[in-house]
Amino acid sequence: MILSPAQYLLRIDDLCPTVSAERWQQFQSLIEEFRLHPILAVVPDNRDPELQVSPPDPAFWDGMRALEAAGAAIGLHGYQHLCATRGRSLVDLHRISEFAGIPAATQHAWIGEGIGILRGHGLNPNVWIAPRHGFDRNTLAALREEGILLLSDGFARVPFLQGGLTWIPQQLWAPVEKERGLWTICVHPNTARDAEIVVLRRFLAVHAAQFTSLDRVIFRFDPATLTLAERIHAVCALRRLKISHAAGPIRKLACFRSNNSA
Ligand SMILES: [Zn+2]
Numbered sequence: 001m002i003l004s005p006a007q008y009l010l011r012i013d014d015l016c017p018t019v020s021a022e023r024w025q026q027f028q029s030l031i032e033e034f035r036l037h038p039i040l041a042v043v044p045d046n047r048d049p050e051l052q053v054s055p056p057d058p059a060f061w062d063g064m065r066a067l068e069a070a071g072a073a074i075g076l077h078g079y080q081h082l083c084a085t086r087g088r089s090l091v092d093l094h095r096i097s098e099f100a101g102i103p104a105a106t107q108h109a110w111i112g113e114g115i116g117i118l119r120g121h122g123l124n125p126n127v128w129i130a131p132r133h134g135f136d137r138n139t140l141a142a143l144r145e146e147g148i149l150l151l152s153d154g155f156a157r158v159p160f161l162q163g164g165l166t167w168i169p170q171q172l173w174a175p176v177e178k179e180r181g182l183w184t185i186c187v188h189p190n191t192a193r194d195a196e197i198v199v200l201r202r203f204l205a206v207h208a209a210q211f212t213s214l215d216r217v218i219f220r221f222d223p224a225t226l227t228l229a230e231r232i233h234a235v236c237a238l239r240r241l242k243i244s245h246a247a248g249p250i251r252k253l254a255c256f257r258s259n260n261s262a
Contacts, residue, residue, distance in 0.1 A: 001222075002157050002230075004180035007212045010038040011152060011170060011186045013077065013129070015064070016046035021054040023189035026197055031067070034204045037213030039152060039184070040067060041077035041129040044114035048081035053190050061121040073214035074123045075152060078131040079110035089134045090163070091153050092238070097134020104138035111142045127152055127168070127214060140165055150218070155237035157181030159217060160226040168217060171237060175203035182217065 012027055031038060042064060043051065057063075068074050078098045087101020099107055118125045127150040128135070128143050135151075140163040143151070154160075154169040159182065161167075170184035174196065187200065204211070226234065 002180050003182055005210060006178040006180050007182050007210050007217075008175075008207065009168070009182070009184040009212060009214065009217070010036055011041060011075070011129070011184050012038050013041040013186055013188050014043065014051050014081070014190055015040055015077070016043040016051055016081075017056040017058075017060040018046065018052040018054055019057075019060075020190045021057060023192050023197075027187065027189055027192075028063075028067075030197075030201060030204060031072075034208040034211070036204075036208075036211055037071035037073070037215070038067075039073045039075050039127060039129070039214055040064065041075040041152075042118060042123065042125070043077045043079075043081045043131075044117035045080050048083075051081055051190060061123075065122045068123055071213055071215070073127055074118065074125045075127045075129040076111070076114050076118065076125040076148060077129045079114045081131050083132050083134065085134075087134065087136060089130070089132075090136060090140075091130075091133040091155075093242070094132040094134060097130065097132040099130055099139050100134040100136045102138070104141065107138050108142040108145065111139070111146050111148075115146055115148070126150055128165070129153070137163065150214070152184060155234040155241070156226055156230050157183070157233065158226070158230060159221045160230070161223050162225065166218070166221065166223060168214065169234075175200055175207075177203075177207070182212075 083096055083098045085101050086095055089097060089100040115125055128148050129152045133153055144164045150166050152168050152170050154167045155171050156169045159166055159168050170186050172183055172185045175185055
């Protein structure tokens with residue numbers, strides 16, 4: 001069932017103790033002001049220099065725990081966010097990633113360690129968010145074995161079952177008004193510009209009531225595979241995105257384009 005009117009999820013990527021303190025504070029202000037329940041994509045053991053923007057925040061993990069207690073979902077955003085492997089992902093956006101193409105046993109070990117690190121900080125990760133959308137069937141098998149049965153990715157307009165996990169689609173990198181469907185808007189505090197935050201704030205001022213939470217989405221969702229029509233929609237949406245990306249600058253894809261992060 002395609003939701004009508006549209007509902008939105010906000011996903012905030014690349015969270016770790018060295019996230020841009022200034023930008024993260026701005027997003028936290030929006031979360032508080034509009035009472036949002038975002039998906040927080042947390043890197044368990046960040047080693048990616050691009051995500052080392054501010055000095056390590058000693059209050060970072062306290063902040064994550066508080067947000068989870070207030071209704072945010074905790075996403076397992078890879079392991080160390082070191083994207084150095086070539087491999088074909090189930091979401092074919094990038095050829096270099098942290099997980100796609102890595103041997104199954106290594107992926108399983110990384111996922112197990114990542115979950116352990118986040119749990120060690122008192123968090124309860126329940127959704128997978130692959131750096132650079134990079135993951136394969138071995139990733140799904142490891143996630144299933146470790147008990148993570150949700151992932152945030154894909155271009156359909158409804159959650160769906162594939163590979164034994166429930167996929168919560170993530171189709172947007174900036175707010176876009178939609179008539180129907182579930183839309184996840186992914187933002188990156190490290191690279192967000194002033195104008196992007198202004199646009200998000202304006203959108204929230206109008207549409208905050210349409211923002212939902214991962215818990216509510218799962219509660220309402222009856223597990224099902226995608227219909228043929230929705231599969232075609234998703235394939236076309238991905239193709240349009242790749243053509244737009246290849247054609248040149250599109251502001252709303254800035255994060256997708258500029259740093260290849262996710
Ligand atoms: Zn990332």
